[in-house]
Amino acid sequence: MESRMGVRKPREPLSRERALAAATALVDAEGLTALTMRRLAAEVGVEAMSLYYHLPGKEGLLDGLAEAVVTEILAAVAAVDATLDGEDWRARLRQRFLAARVVMLRHPWAPALLSSRPNIPAEVYAYYDGIIATLLDGGFSYRIAHRALHAFGSLALGFAQEVFRPASAGGQADVEAAEAELAAMAEQLPHLTAMVAAEAHDAADPTLGWCDSQVEFEFTLDLLFDGLERARG
Amino acid sequence: MESRMGVRKPREPLSRERALAAATALVDAEGLTALTMRRLAAEVGVEAMSLYYHLPGKEGLLDGLAEAVVTEILAAVAAVDATLDGEDWRARLRQRFLAARVVMLRHPWAPALLSSRPNIPAEVYAYYDGIIATLLDGGFSYRIAHRALHAFGSLALGFAQEVFRPASAGGQADVEAAEAELAAMAEQLPHLTAMVAAEAHDAADPTLGWCDSQVEFEFTLDLLFDGLERARG
DNA sequence: TATGGTTGCCTTACGTCGTAAGGCAGTGCT
DNA sequence: AGCACTGCCTTACGACGTAAGGCAACCATA
Numbered sequence: 001m002e003s004r005m006g007v008r009k010p011r012e013p014l015s016r017e018r019a020l021a022a023a024t025a026l027v028d029a030e031g032l033t034a035l036t037m038r039r040l041a042a043e044v045g046v047e048a049m050s051l052y053y054h055l056p057g058k059e060g061l062l063d064g065l066a067e068a069v070v071t072e073i074l075a076a077v078a079a080v081d082a083t084l085d086g087e088d089w090r091a092r093l094r095q096r097f098l099a100a101r102v103v104m105l106r107h108p109w110a111p112a113l114l115s116s117r118p119n120i121p122a123e124v125y126a127y128y129d130g131i132i133a134t135l136l137d138g139g140f141s142y143r144i145a146h147r148a149l150h151a152f153g154s155l156a157l158g159f160a161q162e163v164f165r166p167a168s169a170g171g172q173a174d175v176e177a178a179e180a181e182l183a184a185m186a187e188q189l190p191h192l193t194a195m196v197a198a199e200a201h202d203a204a205d206p207t208l209g210w211c212d213s214q215v216e217f218e219f220t221l222d223l224l225f226d227g228l229e230r231a232r233g
Numbered sequence: 234m235e236s237r238m239g240v241r242k243p244r245e246p247l248s249r250e251r252a253l254a255a256a257t258a259l260v261d262a263e264g265l266t267a268l269t270m271r272r273l274a275a276e277v278g279v280e281a282m283s284l285y286y287h288l289p290g291k292e293g294l295l296d297g298l299a300e301a302v303v304t305e306i307l308a309a310v311a312a313v314d315a316t317l318d319g320e321d322w323r324a325r326l327r328q329r330f331l332a333a334r335v336v337m338l339r340h341p342w343a344p345a346l347l348s349s350r351p352n353i354p355a356e357v358y359a360y361y362d363g364i365i366a367t368l369l370d371g372g373f374s375y376r377i378a379h380r381a382l383h384a385f386g387s388l389a390l391g392f393a394q395e396v397f398r399p400a401s402a403g404g405q406a407d408v409e410a411a412e413a414e415l416a417a418m419a420e421q422l423p424h425l426t427a428m429v430a431a432e433a434h435d436a437a438d439p440t441l442g443w444c445d446s447q448v449e450f451e452f453t454l455d456l457l458f459d460g461l462e463r464a465r466g
Numbered sequence: 467t468a469t470g471g472t473t474g475c476c477t478t479a480c481g482t483c484g485t486a487a488g489g490c491a492g493t494g495c496t
Numbered sequence: 497a498g499c500a501c502t503g504c505c506t507t508a509c510g511a512c513g514t515a516a517g518g519c520a521a522c523c524a525t526a
Contacts, residue, residue, distance in 0.1 A: 015501065037484065049485075058484060090458050097454060101395070111394045115345070140465055148461050153386050154393040155454060161336070162387045163343045220502045221330060221388060223464070225323050227456035228381050232373055246474065268515065282514075283475045290511060468520085473522075482513070489505075 003125065014044060016054045021065045022095045024107070027065065030155040037061075062113065063121065069110045069124035070196040073103045073157075077130060089138025096131065097155050102222035111159035120180060124157070125189050151220040164219065247288045248275060253364045257340070260298065265342045270294075295346065296354065301357035302343045306336045310363060322371025326337075329364065330388050337391040344392035355414060357390070358422050364389065365424040375431035384453040395450065 020046045027035050037058060041048040055061050076099040084092050104110055114121070128149060135145040153160035186193045245251075253279045260268050270291060274281040288294050309332045317325050337343055346355070361382065368378040386393035419426045 015413065036482080038482085046503095047505055049506085052485075053503060090462075093458070094451075094454060098450075100417075101450065104395070112349070115348070115394075138465075140461070144461065144464055144466065148457070149466075151457055151461070153388075154395045155386075155457075158395050160387040160393050162337070162391050192304075208241070217331075217388070218327075221327055222458060223460035224381070224384055224388075225326070226463070227460045228373070228377065228384070229323075230459070231377055231380075231456070232371075233377070269511080271511080279474095280476055281512095282477085283513075286474060467526100469501105469524100469526085471523085471525105475514075475519090475521105477518075478516090480515080481513095484510095486509080487507085489507100491502105491504090493500100495500085 001102070014054060016044060017066065019044060019051060019054050020060070023061060023065055024068060027109050028107060032113060034168050035061075035065075063119070065119065066113050067116050067121045067123055068123050069103065069107055069113070070127060072107075073100045074123055074127055074130075076100065076103050077127065080132070081134075089134050089140075091140075092134050093131065096134065097152075100127075100156065101158070107219045111154075113156065114157060115159045115161055119178060122185065125182060125185070125192060127157070129189040129192040132195055136191055142195045146195055146199055147216060150216040151223055153220070219231075237304055241378060247279060247283070249297065252277060252284060252287050252294070253301050256294060256298055257301060261340060262341050265346060268294075268298075281324070296350065296352070299343075299346050299350050300354045300356055302336070302340055302346070303354050303360060305340075305359055306333045307356055307363075309333065309336050310360065314367075321372075322367050325367045325371075326364065329367065330385075333360075334387065334391070344387070344390065346392055348392045349391060352411060355418065357416070358415060358425060360390070362422040362425040365428055369424055375428045379428055379432055380449060380452045383449040386453070 019040065023035060023040055026040060026043055037051055038048040040061070041051050051061075055064065077096050080095045080099045081092060084095055085093075115125075131149065131152075132145050135148055136142075140148065142220070149156075182189070182193070252273065256268060256273055257436050259273060259276055271281040274284050284294075288297065296417055310329050313328045313332045314325060317328055320328075347357075347451070364382065364385075368381055369375075373381065382389070386395075415422070415426070
């Protein structure tokens, strides 16, 4: 027996999801700089400090936003991928990237947000796992799959920072946390973890951007040079 | 006859250059978030508001920082390029990129800074002009040179934002200002301006990142796919 | 030598930001 | 009845960028 005293619902109680949805709408409409705690609070009809009951602070809010975008990308990619059963790796990868791009165009602030986040959202790993899976399915070795990921750069998520690794500014703890997190969901990222294992990176670098070694850089360089030479006409 | 009354110079009077040098040192040591007007002022032994005599505000400070990094890149690139007279385009481009990368590794904050600037520093145009010159010298058409620039992405300046164009948030004025600026130094950017003219972009898009059209995106995609296919082994 | 403008730095103050600390009404469980 | 918890609020603090204005030292000119 639920209480049903008023025809007017006084207010549904606000949740992390509602807050994040409002934040996304705000940022879509007015850009990242418009997103302040007070402003978002006003947007959902609440005072600033009330947000802290549902979100762990501004950074947590931004993390949530980033997570939400990647989730949206994940969904879009999964949708197109499901329609491409018979296709080869090129067609599949192409459609994946194009689908991700559509989401990015809907949220132009996403690349800047993602590249500014000190810790990589967990969903990003899942996204990359799907790319790796497609490559492996296409007959690529772990090594080339790895290098391909680097080479794709900004085509995958709309941004790329070859040199800069935000985690490097965050100290050792963040790296360890990222490692632990990655290990925790290893069975959900079979291809990624297998690739990392196969590549046998130094233990300190188990994510996907830090191994910005000279060799990755030059591999991409040569890939592009070769392609351009052929296109020179 | 200059006045020379004291053995002790009371203080040399602080300049834009000294302020920018201090800012660079600060950011190298403690990251972009440590750069505040008050902190920088303290660093050069002055009160915060005194900085406004030499710099037009925080944004102007960041612009100056960005300009300084690109200038450093420009110098490094010019130095190596001078030693590569007989080499082909591949070797020259490679050394250019690697030289730029060294500077980036010295200033890990540079990609984030550059990608966050609402207006592209003028020096960036000069940098791209040099790349285009190398490509043209290597026998490339303006069209392929243009697409090559897009394909290089983050290899050139350490970052790339395929979708996001900061200027889009800045309104019309910024685009016009950029156009005017570019036109003003057209004779210093012969290859860039020639390429833009040859490509006949829509008048609204004369810079280097905005033409992030589907075709550029897919060109890069195919370039990489072709290269990867050959590397598949 | 007196004077007035310019240069370089300072003090004070305002509005905005994120958020710590604590209050207070409503709900549900014991 | 009592109490804990939930969800929101008020107040307040320190840090930020910067507008407004003051003040001393310098310099050129009369």
